[in-house]
Amino acid sequence: MNMETTTQAIHPEAAASATVPANCVIEARNLDLTFQTNDGPVHALKDVSLEIKKGDFVSFIGPSGCGKTTFLRCIAALETPTGGSLSVNGMTPDEARRNRAYGYVFQAAGLYPWRTIAKNIKLPLEIMGYSKAEQEKRVNQVLELVELSGFGGKFPWQLSGGMQQRASIARALAFDADILLMDEPFGALDEIVRDHLNEQLLKLWARTNKTIGFVTHSIPEAVYLSTKIVVMSPRPGRIHDVIDSTLPKERPLDIRDSPEFIEIAHRVREGLRAGHGDD
Amino acid sequence: MKSLVAVLTVLAAIIAFWYAACVPMNIKGVLDAAERAGVEVTPATAKERRDRGEIGLVVNNTFAIADTWVQERPRLPAPHQVAVELWETTVEKKITSKRSLIYHGQVTLSATLLGFAIGTGLGILLAVGIVHSRVMDMSVMPWAIVSQTIPIIALAPMIIVVLYSIGVQGIIPKAVISAYLSFFPVVVGMVKGLRAPDAMQLDLLKTYNANTNQGFWKLRLPSSMPYLFASLKIGIAASLVGAIVGELPTGAVAGLGARLLAGSYYGQTVQIWSALFAAAILAAALVALLGLIEKVVLNRMGVRA
Numbered sequence: 001m002n003m004e005t006t007t008q009a010i011h012p013e014a015a016a017s018a019t020v021p022a023n024c025v026i027e028a029r030n031l032d033l034t035f036q037t038n039d040g041p042v043h044a045l046k047d048v049s050l051e052i053k054k055g056d057f058v059s060f061i062g063p064s065g066c067g068k069t070t071f072l073r074c075i076a077a078l079e080t081p082t083g084g085s086l087s088v089n090g091m092t093p094d095e096a097r098r099n100r101a102y103g104y105v106f107q108a109a110g111l112y113p114w115r116t117i118a119k120n121i122k123l124p125l126e127i128m129g130y131s132k133a134e135q136e137k138r139v140n141q142v143l144e145l146v147e148l149s150g151f152g153g154k155f156p157w158q159l160s161g162g163m164q165q166r167a168s169i170a171r172a173l174a175f176d177a178d179i180l181l182m183d184e185p186f187g188a189l190d191e192i193v194r195d196h197l198n199e200q201l202l203k204l205w206a207r208t209n210k211t212i213g214f215v216t217h218s219i220p221e222a223v224y225l226s227t228k229i230v231v232m233s234p235r236p237g238r239i240h241d242v243i244d245s246t247l248p249k250e251r252p253l254d255i256r257d258s259p260e261f262i263e264i265a266h267r268v269r270e271g272l273r274a275g276h277g278d279d
Numbered sequence: 280m281k282s283l284v285a286v287l288t289v290l291a292a293i294i295a296f297w298y299a300a301c302v303p304m305n306i307k308g309v310l311d312a313a314e315r316a317g318v319e320v321t322p323a324t325a326k327e328r329r330d331r332g333e334i335g336l337v338v339n340n341t342f343a344i345a346d347t348w349v350q351e352r353p354r355l356p357a358p359h360q361v362a363v364e365l366w367e368t369t370v371e372k373k374i375t376s377k378r379s380l381i382y383h384g385q386v387t388l389s390a391t392l393l394g395f396a397i398g399t400g401l402g403i404l405l406a407v408g409i410v411h412s413r414v415m416d417m418s419v420m421p422w423a424i425v426s427q428t429i430p431i432i433a434l435a436p437m438i439i440v441v442l443y444s445i446g447v448q449g450i451i452p453k454a455v456i457s458a459y460l461s462f463f464p465v466v467v468g469m470v471k472g473l474r475a476p477d478a479m480q481l482d483l484l485k486t487y488n489a490n491t492n493q494g495f496w497k498l499r500l501p502s503s504m505p506y507l508f509a510s511l512k513i514g515i516a517a518s519l520v521g522a523i524v525g526e527l528p529t530g531a532v533a534g535l536g537a538r539l540l541a542g543s544y545y546g547q548t549v550q551i552w553s554a555l556f557a558a559a560i561l562a563a564a565l566v567a568l569l570g571l572i573e574k575v576v577l578n579r580m581g582v583r584a
Binding site: 076077078097098100102103104106110112113114115116122124126127130155157168257 | 417479480482483484485486487488493497498502504580581582
């Protein structure tokens with residue numbers, strides 16, 4: 001099996017800055033994760049090394065079973081690696097979880113149907129013991145951030161799928177975590193809603209300056225959003241290629257027709273094809 | 280409107296079937312009475328009629344059909360006889376009278392409600408334990424299931440005797456039997472309900488570093504509400520059955536169970552049937568009340584109308 005882990009940047013400056021670990025938020029070194037199943041061990045992750053810097057928008061892309069979600073769950077301490085080292089904010093992932101270092105957005109919005117949108121966003125705040133006044137303030141802030149002001153009193157079923165997912169993003173933003181982990185958050189939405197949410201997410205990222213880890217199946221989505229695209233391949237799950245995006249931070253939707261965008265998308269597609277072909 | 284017609288049609292069919300069933304059920308008694316009154320019946324003597332089929336007797340003595348619906352002690356009372364008895368023993372009797380169904384119903388109801396409260400409380404506590412502790416899951420759940428395989432009619436007298444021997448009597452033994460029947464559906468429903476949240480929702484709480492307590496109050500308990508109400512509806516009906524069964528071995532002093540037993544002692548079928556209907560009406564009212572509470576609670580929890 002081909003185990004190459006290439007980190008070649010399109011931009012030389014980006015490659016240079018990657019060697020400075022000072023502002024490194026997430027650092028994985030030779031990470032392994034093997035699940036023991038009845039059919040024998042499954043190598044979900046093998047020898048994964050990656051650095052994510054503060055303020056990065058990192059997309060993980062690859063076919064099913066390539067370990068992209070598993071890697072995100074390792075960062076969130078929802079899975080425990082069986083080998084290698086992983087640090088989040090300079091701590092172990094579990095310490096980081098205890099310190100509420102990240103907000104996590106799942107593929108399904110997972111709002112509590114018995115709570116209004118505002119009360120759903122308050123859920124983490126209640127658990128973390130914020131004062132009532134602070135809760136109110138933050139709910140209004142994040143509702144405004146995801147353009148859902150005025151919907152706080154609605155129940156989840158009264159909102160469309162896209163609005164529900166925005167509410168779940170608001171919930172992950174409500175407390176002060178500087179890392180946002182998103183596991184195919186727009187996977188279940190249609191193309192048009194997805195485009196709109198991608199645009200909003202970029203604005204939100206620019207305003208909040210969070211570090212975002214984003215799992216996706218979609219090449220255009222990954223290229224449009226990311227400063228760094230991690231292409232993964234399956235069996236065993238490993239990193240095939242890491243692409244530093246040369247696109248400017250300001251990205252209107254029509255940037256997707258630019259030659260630069262198409263070039264990066266092409267490289268991602270090549271990487272996916274190569275990763276898939278060798279098993 | 281269409282469904283109202285359908286419902287009334289079914290009701291009418293049941294009542295018609297009931298009236299029809301009264302004829303062969305009561306024909307022998309009616310003919311015996313007619314014979315004593317000097318009316319000519321075929322065959323002429325009770326001895327000859329004994330081994331004849333009921334349908335044949337009806338065909339040969341069509342004049343007696345109307346009388347099968349108005350007997351004083353029929354084998355099967357007609358619907359209107361039960362209705363009249365129900366009316367007389369509820370509306371026309373004073374509540375304090377020993378013949379008032381309201382009085383007996385209230386005796387049974389108080390035992391039912393006490394037993395239901397104990398059973399529900401116990402059921403919820405057990406379910407919480409079972410969901411949070413693997414040891415309890417493995418040690419308590421099998422016994423809860425086994426407990427329901429013993430016929431309550433066999434167990435009830437023992438419960439009453441054992442409790443009497445330690446000086447407990449009155450409403451408590453009946454409530455215990457009631458609770459014994461009603462805790463089980465609550466345990467099963469609540470275990471299912473408290474385990475209803477999927478892995479993603481549990482993971483979400485983990486990302487907030489929520490403790491078990493917070494997980495219980497904020498996620499598991501609200502998730503279990505629809506399951507709880509389904510269980511409560513079964514539980515309250517079981518409670519009523521338990522309370523009635525609990526009244527049978529105590530010598531039939533008071534309660535709907537006592538009315539049933541007294542009725543069967545004295546061959547008062549109308550009294551038995553009216554007590555049965557009183558119990559059924561009470562059960563229906565209790566289930567309907569729970570349904571109403573469920574609607575209000577789930578409404579407040581934002582469930583789609």
